[in-house]
Amino acid sequence: MNLRFTKMHGLGNDFMVIDGINQPLPETGLPLPAAEIRRLGNRHFGVGFDQMLIVQPAQGPEADFRYRILNADGSEVSQCGNGARCFARFVRDAGLTDKQEIVVETAAGQMTLTVTGDEQVTVDMGAPRWAPADIPMTAKAEADSYIVVSGHQAWEVGAVGLGNPHCTLLVENVDQAPVETVGPLLESHEQFPERVNVGFMQVVSRSEIRLRVYERGAGETLACGSGACAAVVIGQRRGLLDSQVTVHLPGGPLQISYDGEGGIRMTGPASRVYDGSINVTPAE
The missing domain is CATH 3.10.310.10 (Diaminopimelate Epimerase; Chain A, domain 1)
Known part of the structure; x- marks a missing residue:
């Protein structure tokens, strides 16, 4: 399977961003086996990244997209602030939306991303949980x-x-x-x-x-x-x-x-590095 991706970073926190809307990915489970994610995340033998970001269609009517985050070790997490900023820039650069205020579904709930005129992105990270x-x-x-x-x-x-x-x-x-x-x-x-x-x-x-x-x-x-x-x-x-x-x-x-x-509101940049494609073994 040939997988198209974009390499991005937020202040050096780097990501492999995958468009799961315009190319087929499994709707449930990991889009790739954990071992394949670890291979791609390796900075010597793969693309190299801290996290892989998956862009998917929203599951509900109140959001624009669904946002999934996979660590370089293959584990999935619910939140990534730098990744959220890169996500916002990616969906605009890819022509998936022209909105400046983008609502995304995450495993931690909905998140609102706001892109300003200078391409800075503000992320509403939600309220802190102290219990x-x-x-x-x-x-x-x-x-x-x-x-x-x-x-x-x-x-x-x-x-x-x-x-x-x-x-x-x-x-x-x-x-x-x-x-x-x-x-x-x-x-x-x-x-x-x-x-x-x-x-x-x-x-x-x-x-x-x-x-x-x-x-x-x-x-x-x-x-x-x-x-x-x-x-x-x-x-x-x-x-x-x-x-x-x-x-x-x-x-x-x-x-x-x-x-x-x-x-909590976080504001910072999101940078595109390059677009690429790589052969991968998809999840079964």
């Missing part, structure tokens, strides 16, 4: 922070659900943060039954932070939109941040806005 069962994580009660223990090590983290689970640690300097060692330990910690995205946040001022994120199923990425939103609302809950925050990620800045009501 442990909604993150999900195991904890006796909801709290501003939690102590997570592994062996002889312990970390204080904030945790929030944004359609996918996030925990964030405060660090003095993100350049020296133990992302490569602590990231995978927390990602697969038993307190997070669906694994977790791990953020390392340095507060620069009340309106500015630096952030690195170790994403479940992908490892450290150059940018994580939902991770940026999670870090901001966790910092706000601790009284460290204002309602408008610039988040500096390794791939570049995102603007995050949240005043405690409604959804």
